[in-house]
Amino acid sequence: MKHPLKIFVVEDDLFYGELLKRHLSLNPDNEVHLFKAGKECLDKLYLKPDVISLDYGLPDMAGDKVMKKIKEDYPELPVIIVSGQEDIKTAVKLLRDGAYDYFVKDTDTKDRLWNTVNNIRRHKDLSIELDELKDEIKQKYAFRNIIKGSSPALQKVFSLMEKAIHTSITVSISGETGTGKELVAKAIHYNSSRAKKPFIPINVSAIPNELIESELFGYEKGAFTGANTRKIGKFEIAEGGTLFLDEIAEMDANMQTKLLRVIQEKELTRVGGHEVIKTDVRLIVATHRNLAEEVQKGNFRQDLYYRLLGLPITLPPLRQRGLDVILLAKYFANHYCKENGLEKKTFTKAARDKLMGYTYPGNVRELAAIVELAAVMSDGKYIDEQHISFNSAGVPSDILSEETTLADYNIKIIRYFLEKYNNNVVLTAEKLGVGKSTLYRLLKNKKDV
Amino acid sequence: MAAKNDRLALLRDYLDNDTQQIKEMLELFLKTLPSDLHELTVFCEKNDTENIRKTAHRIKSSVKLFGLNNVGDILQKMEFFNKKNTLPQQAKTLMKQVNQLMNQAFEQLREELASL
Known part of the structure; x- marks a missing residue:
């Protein structure tokens, strides 16, 4: 043009x-x-x-x-x-x-x-x-366009993301697989003052330990066998922008030390080089592990942990996002129908109940796949329960993940249902097959519910 | 005739052979250059080397656009005049040559203009 x-x-x-x-x-x-x-x-x-x-x-x-x-x-x-x-x-x-x-x-x-x-x-x-x-990308990554949902758990995430975009503070994102860690990182970048500079994602677990240093910092010609030309590393490519280090917990101890030095000094040296290069890069890191636990276990340097912690954002698993499941399912169904030239499909009540009853260990990514398949399986205007199939049992795995007392299990179950139904006590009581007063009595014993 | 046509070759090239624009630009040249030459003549008579230098530099490129390289070369000489190396008579002599050559050129160009 x-x-x-x-x-x-x-x-x-x-x-x-x-x-x-x-x-x-x-x-x-x-x-x-x-x-x-x-x-x-x-x-x-x-x-x-x-x-x-x-x-x-x-x-x-x-x-x-x-x-x-x-x-x-x-x-x-x-x-x-x-x-x-x-x-x-x-x-x-x-x-x-x-x-x-x-x-x-x-x-x-x-x-x-x-x-x-x-x-x-x-x-x-x-x-x-x-x-x-770049403006199109910015629009694409506007918070509400990229992360669908209105649950209280997600509102908390939005509020933290708002804080992140107005500063250059390091952001550490944690959350189960499929919760959208990279999408959140992109949304922060493309809504920040660095939006016109590069967003460079790198998955630490996907790169062998011996290559990660040259990948991040680049190398000079002749630095090692096969280094026929100088190569610029991801830090330099991301200059002025954002470097997203996914699965940071998988970084080996030697590399953690080198990364710490670069973060502290704001400068780096390419592998095999002597030139000191100043760097201005915003870091966003993510992991599906509990980084604090990794520090306790001795797998992750404590000093690096504190450097990277910055503004922590924990993405809730889908099973804790209540009616967001339906909102997302509708979004995915519309998206797939449009993409495949199918007529718009609506979920029946039975289908919605079935979707709400599942725990989604694969989170949003899994829901997207389930809905895509359901949209394909349904021939008419409706997606019914028989079109929806899950690959794992619908048990909220985290509720049973540790041994506790029956009273605490009860509280966990109530908590789970309250979260799922946006703190609607009447609906929660109905779903659990108990009266409202029973629910209140159980809650009374635990003030933090 | 070939020589006459060559005078406008660059102008045609610059203006994509647009006759109306060529005509307007030729008129502009025939209007502005005589007064520039008059100014330059006065500066030469006064041996005002600073203004001789500036004026010669300014009009040199336009003159060359009409293939008048001999005039352009004299103007280039005048462009490097300074008080130390310039004799009053030298400027006047060169200016006389410029005026003679340009008068012939103006005549040719007026004929070109009439035939457009």
Whole structure:
């Protein structure tokens, strides 16, 4: 897509300037303004030109002075110097000082100017396209678009994410597999002030220990056998942006020490190199393990743990998100139907009850797969219970995960159902087959429920 | 005739052979350059090297666009004038040559303009 290009031509020879203006205006996408002196051009910079063609020998100010003033306020604005005579020394100095190009007024001027302006146009088009794509990504990763749900557990997560986007604090995300840790990391990045810089995800568990250092910090040519060229590491690629280290608990002790040093010093050295490279990267780490427990077990460095803890966000498992299950199921069903050209399908009450009764050890990822299959299996407008199939038993595994007393099991079960039904006591009592008063009596004994 | 056509070759090239635009630009040249040359003549008479230098530099490129490289070369010489190395008579002599050559060129260009 082409965008209009605003060009300033600064030329004290009225005839030559007018000729350049008319020549560049042959492209209807160019908007050309002609100025006879340096000051005239400087006074109109608020019009925000995309490129300036500047005569070096102006009557009021030398070209280098005009360029210097332009660059003070608009350092990225391309300035092409068009000079009446060839002077290599001046040309080199001007190019060093930031001129986009330098050429002499001769028979080639027309073509060189035309080509240079076209290159700038292509660059501008690409920059605009890139910004538009980044905005699209930002929209895509808006909290409410990316993470569906209205349960109290999820509202807590949203509130922490809001805090994370306004700072560069390290964020540590924990949660069971399939709860959406990477999505949360992306949402934080694309809603933060670093959104226009890269988001680089890396799964620590997927990279062999001996390769992780070069992957993160890069390496110099000849650092090891096979290092035929210099390679930039993920830290450098993510400069100014966010580095997402997934499954951080799987990092080996040696690498933990190196990572700690980089975080503390905010600088790194490529493998096999000596150059110290400053780094400005926001870290978001994630793990499905309990990192504090890993520290206690001696598997994870305590000092690194505290460096990485930053703002901890714990993603609730789906079984604790109550009616979010239905909300998500509807979202996935609509999505799959649309994607596969199927008519919109609605869940029957029996199907909804069946979905609510399951514990989803694979969390949202598992629900998505279940709904996709159900949408395919259903022939009509409705998804019924027979279309829904689970691969594991629907027992809330965490309730039975540790041995405790019957009274505590009761409390755990009540807690689970209350969470599931958004603290609706009447519904919880009905589902558990007890009266409201029985539920209140049991709750009374445990104030923290 | 070939020589006459060559005078406008670059102009045609710059303006994508658009006759109306060529005509307008030729008119602009015939309007502005005589007064520029007049200014330059006065500066030469006064041996005002600073203004000779500036004016010669300014109009040199336009003149060359019409294939008037001989005039362009003289203007380039004048561009490097300074008080130490320039004799008053030298400037006047060169200016006389410029005016002679340009008067011939103006005549040719006016004919070109009439035929457009």
